[in-house]
Amino acid sequence: MKNLLSTIILFVSILSCGQESSLEKDWTRIFIEEFGSFDLPPTMEIQNGLAKKMTEKYNLIMELPASNIIAQQKGLNKDMTIRGAKGKGGEKYARIILTTILGEAWTKLYCQDSPFGEADLISGNSDVKKQFAANLKSNNFKIVEWFPLKFVKLNNMCALHISYVRSGHKSDVKVDEYQIFNNDRTHQLILSYRVNEKSIWDADFKKLLNSIKITNIR
Numbered sequence: 001m002k003n004l005l006s007t008i009i010l011f012v013s014i015l016s017c018g019q020e021s022s023l024e025k026d027w028t029r030i031f032i033e034e035f036g037s038f039d040l041p042p043t044m045e046i047q048n049g050l051a052k053k054m055t056e057k058y059n060l061i062m063e064l065p066a067s068n069i070i071a072q073q074k075g076l077n078k079d080m081t082i083r084g085a086k087g088k089g090g091e092k093y094a095r096i097i098l099t100t101i102l103g104e105a106w107t108k109l110y111c112q113d114s115p116f117g118e119a120d121l122i123s124g125n126s127d128v129k130k131q132f133a134a135n136l137k138s139n140n141f142k143i144v145e146w147f148p149l150k151f152v153k154l155n156n157m158c159a160l161h162i163s164y165v166r167s168g169h170k171s172d173v174k175v176d177e178y179q180i181f182n183n184d185r186t187h188q189l190i191l192s193y194r195v196n197e198k199s200i201w202d203a204d205f206k207k208l209l210n211s212i213k214i215t216n217i218r
Helices: 076-080 118-137 195-211
Strands: 008-011 028-032 036-040 044-046 053-055 060-062 069-073 094-102 143-154 157-166 173-181 185-194
Touching: 036 044, 036 195, 069 076, 094 195, 118 143, 118 157, 143 173, 173 195, 185 195
Parallel strands: none
Antiparallel strands: 008 028, 008 060, 028 036, 044 069, 053 060, 069 094, 094 185, 143 157, 157 173, 173 185
């Protein structure tokens, strides 16, 4: 089976042809094969090692792996290419991770009503929290604060919102995970940043969420 999300194309702002919405100044529109697109703020970059092919003329980056597309605070790529580097890229922390998971046909991308009843969300909340706590513990982290599961409409797309604060190396980290349902697949979008850096990332992350467009509607 052809890998999902196998190609990602980064266009500079002036190369946003065919897109209905305009780009924020200095932002980059990310086009992903068999997904759609989202806009990336100038404070972030695609993680090094993911891009395998680049054409300088149009600043296109192609052939990303299907498993994960990761963006991080700008400057970290440069730090990681120099052994023992302690540049400014590591002073802050932010991540955007996009993964598509195949499964059985379930609910449409633009469902009319929530596929979850109130009782489902309440009963599922405890199980999901336990699962996440176990996963974090295996990486020497723990849940500091947990927020109840919510069904949300993300740009009118149906999604489950999982939100919590976890411990971190330098500061607690706020994590927001959106599981966007698209019939036989789920697009998992995870956004995270240090709690004490909320003023740096929160507004841009909200704009990023508003920019998401899925064109591969199943």
